[in-house]
Amino acid sequence: MQDAITALINSSDVQGRYLDTAGVERLRAYFQSGDLRSRAAINISANANSLVTQAVAKSLMYTDITAPGGNMYTCRRYAACIRDMDYFLRYATYAMLAGDPSILDERILNGLRETYNSLGVPIGATVRAVQSMKEVTSDLVGADAGREMGVYFDYICSGLS
Numbered sequence: 788m789q790d791a792i793t794a795l796i797n798s799s800d801v802q803g804r805y806l807d808t809a810g811v812e813r814l815r816a817y818f819q820s821g822d823l824r825s826r827a828a829i830n831i832s833a834n835a836n837s838l839v840t841q842a843v844a845k846s847l848m849y850t851d852i853t854a855p856g857g858n859m860y861t862c863r864r865y866a867a868c869i870r871d872m873d874y875f876l877r878y879a880t881y882a883m884l885a886g887d888p889s890i891l892d893e894r895i896l897n898g899l900r901e902t903y904n905s906l907g908v909p910i911g912a913t914v915r916a917v918q919s920m921k922e923v924t925s926d927l928v929g930a931d932a933g934r935e936m937g938v939y940f941d942y943i944c945s946g947l948s
Contacts, residue, residue: 788893791817791886817886820935824884827932831880831924838923839872846919852912868916875917876924879939888942896946903947914944 789797795810806814831838847868852859859865874895882890903910921940925933 788890789885789887794887794889820886823932824886824935827928827936828880828884830928830932831876831936834927835873835876838876838920838927839869841923842916842920843869843872845923846916847912850912852909858907858909858912871913872916872920875940875943876920879920879936879943882939882942883936888939891939891942891946896943900947910947914947917943917947 792814795806795813799806799810847853847859851857853865854860859868878891878894881894882888900910902908903913917940921933921937924936924940928936
């Protein structure tokens with residue numbers, strides 16, 4: 788797992804060169820957005836349970852997925868969905884703080900699509916729930932931080948699709 792700083796420095800180091808102007812500008816932008824990212828992370832952490840509940844209610848409740856025979860019908864399956872949504876929120880928050888979506892590959896996306904397919908978890912419904920998570924999170928943290936978090940939720944959706 789790398790943050791934006793480490794990734795940039797490692798890239799330059801591998802090439803045996805100093806940071807160029809573009810690299811320094813990326814670092815400057817990362818540092819300037821630090822307060823926004825940290826405030827968003829605090830709000831998300833304090834409201835994680837509510838965010839997950841709202842996202843699931845908004846996207847999955849009262850659909851065929853929660854009806855008898857649906858993938859979220861039993862309490863065990865519902866709990867697994869809530870657990871996974873919480874993982875997605877937590878790791879998207881980590882990635883946002885680090886400014887690096889590769890955390891999502893390492894921690895949740897590598898092999899997840901195949902696992903979900905083998906278990907019969909509907910990918911479309913999962914993507915819909917993550918998109919709802921993006922919306923409810925943006926409502927909580929505000930437009931600027933919401934756009935920043937949206938990058939990582941979109942990355943998850945893309946990785947699952």
